[in-house]
Amino acid sequence: MRSKRGAHIAVVVGLIVGTLALWSQQSTGQAQRVLPVVVWEYKPLYVGGGDPTPSLNDLGKQGWELVTSRGYGNEDQSQTLYVFKRAKP
Numbered sequence: 001m002r003s004k005r006g007a008h009i010a011v012v013v014g015l016i017v018g019t020l021a022l023w024s025q026q027s028t029g030q031a032q033r034v035l036p037v038v039v040w041e042y043k044p045l046y047v048g049g050g051d052p053t054p055s056l057n058d059l060g061k062q063g064w065e066l067v068t069s070r071g072y073g074n075e076d077q078s079q080t081l082y083v084f085k086r087a088k089p
Helices: 002-029 053-061
Strands: 040-047 065-073 078-087
Touching: 040 053
Parallel strands: none
Antiparallel strands: 040 078, 065 078
């Protein structure tokens, strides 16, 4: 009984060691990938009253992506700040 158990353990250990050896050879033989660095430019847009949709759509067509927005002011004089970003060429 012990010899069968010992044989099974030896097979499992052999498989693990063989797999690790193959994996380490493959990983060292491959070139490392270098991820590109993205440099962003930012654009603030202040909107005080009126419909901002046309301005927002124009910026979207130019490749700008909305990052955040925040409202300022009170009920009489409110303003919204929209911040956009896009990758620099």
